[in-house]
Amino acid sequence: MPGALSRxxxxxxxxxxxxxxxxxxxxxxxQLHIEAIKAVSEQTGIPISRINGVFGAGWSSQxxxxxxxxxxxxxxxxxxxxxxxMHVHHALAAIHAGIIDVAxxxxxxxxxxxxxxxxxxxxxxxxxxxxxxxxxxxxxxxxSGAPSNYSHAMTRHNHRFGSTPEDFxxxxxxxxxxxxxxxxxxxHSKETHPFGGPITVEDVxxxxxxxxxxxxxxxxxxxxxxxxxxxxxxxxxxxxKTKPVWIAGAGESMxxxxxxxxxxxxxxxxxxxxxxxxxxxGMGPExxxxxxxxxxxxxxxxxxxxxxxxxxxxxxxxxxxxxxxAPGGRLPINTNGGGLxxxxxxxxxxxxxxxxxxxxxxxxxDGVNGLKGKQxxxxxxxxxxxxxxxxxxxxxxxxxx
Amino acid sequence: MANxxxxxxxxxxxxxxxxxxxxxxxxxxxxxxxxNRVHWYPRLICPHCHSTNIEWFQGxxxxxxxTFAVQHRAFGGWADEVPFVTAYIDLNEGDRxxxxxRGVDPNKPESIKIGxxxxxxxxxxxxxxSIAFWRAV
Numbered sequence: 001m002p003g004a005l006s007r008x009x010x011x012x013x014x015x016x017x018x019x020x021x022x023x024x025x026x027x028x029x030x031q032l033h034i035e036a037i038k039a040v041s042e043q044t045g046i047p048i049s050r051i052n053g054v055f056g057a058g059w060s061s062q063x064x065x066x067x068x069x070x071x072x073x074x075x076x077x078x079x080x081x082x083x084x085x086m087h088v089h090h091a092l093a094a095i096h097a098g099i100i101d102v103a104x105x106x107x108x109x110x111x112x113x114x115x116x117x118x119x120x121x122x123x124x125x126x127x128x129x130x131x132x133x134x135x136x137x138x139x140x141x142x143x144s145g146a147p148s149n150y151s152h153a154m155t156r157h158n159h160r161f162g163s164t165p166e167d168f169x170x171x172x173x174x175x176x177x178x179x180x181x182x183x184x185x186x187x188h189s190k191e192t193h194p195f196g197g198p199i200t201v202e203d204v205x206x207x208x209x210x211x212x213x214x215x216x217x218x219x220x221x222x223x224x225x226x227x228x229x230x231x232x233x234x235x236x237x238x239x240x241k242t243k244p245v246w247i248a249g250a251g252e253s254m255x256x257x258x259x260x261x262x263x264x265x266x267x268x269x270x271x272x273x274x275x276x277x278x279x280x281x282g283m284g285p286e287x288x289x290x291x292x293x294x295x296x297x298x299x300x301x302x303x304x305x306x307x308x309x310x311x312x313x314x315x316x317x318x319x320x321x322x323x324x325x326a327p328g329g330r331l332p333i334n335t336n337g338g339g340l341x342x343x344x345x346x347x348x349x350x351x352x353x354x355x356x357x358x359x360x361x362x363x364x365x366d367g368v369n370g371l372k373g374k375q376x377x378x379x380x381x382x383x384x385x386x387x388x389x390x391x392x393x394x395x396x397x398x399x400x401x
Numbered sequence: 402m403a404n405x406x407x408x409x410x411x412x413x414x415x416x417x418x419x420x421x422x423x424x425x426x427x428x429x430x431x432x433x434x435x436x437n438r439v440h441w442y443p444r445l446i447c448p449h450c451h452s453t454n455i456e457w458f459q460g461x462x463x464x465x466x467x468t469f470a471v472q473h474r475a476f477g478g479w480a481d482e483v484p485f486v487t488a489y490i491d492l493n494e495g496d497r498x499x500x501x502x503r504g505v506d507p508n509k510p511e512s513i514k515i516g517x518x519x520x521x522x523x524x525x526x527x528x529x530x531s532i533a534f535w536r537a538v
Contacts, residue, residue, distance in 0.1 A: 028413060034445050038453060048451040068448030134442045136416070138499045140408045140532050141487055142472055142479035151470035152489060159468070159515045212471035212484075212510050260442060260489075260499050265468050 008096035009103075011088070013046070015039035022112050030133055032108030033063060046102060053100035055087035056107065061392060062132055063106060065257040070269070072276070073100045074254060074392070134258030146296060147219050149259050149389045151211035154299040156265035158213070161314030165213040168298040169204035170321040172217050172340055175295060177326055179337025181374035186221055187341035218298045220338075225345035227354045243361040248283060248380075249397035251276025259389040266314075270307035270384050273395040278309075281397040283380070285309035288397075290359060290378035291331065292352040294386040295338040304384050305333070308395070332376045335359055349385035349394070356381045360400040405526040406478030412530065416443040418457040423531040428521045430460040430494055441496040462521040464490040464535065466514065467497055471507045484508065490519055490535050504537040513537075 017035035019027065033056075041048045053073035054064045060076045073094045077086050084105055091103035143149055157163055176199045179185035187196040204217040237244040253269035253276070256262045278284050285308055293308070295301035298317075306316040310331065319325045325333035336342040336355040343351055358364040364375040383396040412420040422429030432439045433447035434454040446453050469488035472479070479485070484507040490498045503522070505513045519535040526532050 026414070028415070031415070031445060034453075038446065038451075041451070066444060066448070067446065067451070133444070136410050136413065137442045140410050140526075141499055141501045142407065142475045142482070142485060143487060143499075144472075144474070144476045144479070148470065148472050148475070148487065152468045152487070155470055156468035156515070209471075209473045209484075211473060214470075258442075260497065265489075 005092055005096045009092045013040045013044035015043050017108065026113035027110050028113070029108040029110050030063075030066065032110060033106050034066070034108075036108065037067070037104065037106055051102050051104045053091060053094055053103035055084075055091055055103060055105040057083040057087075061254055061257045061388070064254065065261055066133060070254060070272070071100070072251075072253065072272075073103070074252065132258055134260045138258060138260055146389065147214055148211045150297045150299055151214045152259070153262075153265045153303065153390060154213050154218075154297075157299065157303065157314075160266055163302075163314065163317060165215075165218070166201055166205060167317040167321060168218060168302050169201045170317060171295065171298040171301050171325075172204045173199055173201055174320040174323070174326045175301075175334050175338040175340045178332075178335050178374065179341035181327060182335075182337045182342060183372065185337035185342040186223055187337065214297060214299075217340075220296045220340050220344035220348070221342075223343045223345055225343050225348075225351060227350035229350075229353050229357060243363075243400065245357050245360045245398050245400050247396060248399045249277035249279070249281030250395070251278075251280065252392075252394045254388075254392040256391050257388060259391075262390060265390075266303060268303055268307050268386060268390050268393055270304050270386065270393040270395060273393040274308045274382065274384065277382070277395040277397045281399075283397055283399075285382070288331070288380050288382045290335065290376055290381045291325075291333045292335075292356045292381060292383045293333060294348055294352065294384060295334055295340050296344065296348065296386065298340070300386055300390065301334070301338070303390070304386060307393075308382055308384055310382075327374060332378060335364070335374060335376055347387075349387075352383050352385060353396075356383045356396075356398050360398055362400070405524075406481070407526070408477065409526045409530050410532070415445055419443055420530060422457075422459065423523050423533055424525075424529075426523050426531075428460040428462045428533065429457050430492070431455050432458055432494075439492065439495040441492065441498055461493050464492045464498070464519050464521075466502070466517050466519060466537075467491045468515060469502060469510075469513055471510050486510075486513065488519075488535065498533070498535070500533065500535040502537065503534055 017032040054060045054071045055075040058078040060074050064071050075090050087105045094100050179187045189196045207216040251273040253272035255269040293301050293304045302316040305311045306313050311319050323329050324331050339348045364373040380399045385394045418429045431443045434456045435452035436450040438449045467489040471484050473484045475483050486502040486505050486507050488502040518538050520538045523531040
């Protein structure tokens, strides 16, 4: 008997770039992608705008951005020559699951032409980011790393909603309160860090300016981290001795890759990814008893809770300012102390997942490495990761029995 | 020009009209000949209607400040110029560019207004490459 995914999808067209092999004039990788994509669209009569899943070996978000697409499924599995067979496999599953119905698997690589272009448009361009077509128009202007980008979003939020950097400083203050309850947090106390322990709004605002309006304490830590989770089938989950935390809902989306293409500096695609996750879960923001939201910067967290429907537009920061997100509040947020005061290794999504599991499984006070954290009574949690420059988002709705 | 210590872009072949225009002090912009919409950054395909029928035209060189920040930490050649203002510019023709904004006081960010008009100018970073900067007017 065929498996459930058998015949769940079909390949309906296949095309190549105009010139392949040894082109007369050098080609860039993006050119090879676009020629092939345009061709298969024309071949099948399926408009490019109809694509809702983008699969590529390493730079799917840039391809999607280049095409002006906001796909519901983004796969960058890049494991060598067999990657594209795997993409087909993933697309089949995604289509079977009803997440998408038109998947683009694309590849462009100028192994020949890059010799002629000195590496440009390939993977080894000098000074610019070859995987990011927009970087040619942003990198000359002195921005260096995430803080120098995210500050522009804070300025726009302040302008549009009349919020202030002080409003957002409350996010740092409250998140630090959680860190003081988590001995594993870098900023737990003066014992763990010279500047650890409780802080005030004044401390945040008086800390060193990095990228106005962001001061140092609006910005996450840079630390080491390791983390892992195991996900199993319901059958296995019921048979192991640990407590299951169910993935009730999941969604993903993106609004751009380079901030140059960020349409609304006060919004992220978490609105779309959380809508998908809530829909799958049959739950809404009102059902969430806690939240774990990516807080690379105060502005990241403040905008995100607005996108997740946990606060009205323009007022996300009030969850912290009014104490709701704090220990003992009605909606605990970032109970580990966050990227701001617990730990941020560069990509913080795993820290979110580990803390969400600990809280919902009731094991936060069992401790890791012998240290106890702060347990909440939450039985549901919305988890939202944010990548890039407020670019990409993944949302999970997790629940315990 | 030989003293230009900041990153100098290496233009790709698809945006040649922009870089040639910059050298001549003109702001050249890509526009879709089918749906007539301007897009930035330059592409081989229109991100709005997916036509590959892209044409270049000379823009007005005028725009407004969409949002901005003041960089107090930078690296390489830019480190010598902190604090400086970076900004996203809404082009009068549509879409948005990124820049280091000139003609504003980085020590008085409250004096910089979102929506204020700006004009493009070009600085020769090398013999081949001129870089667009925007100045408050």
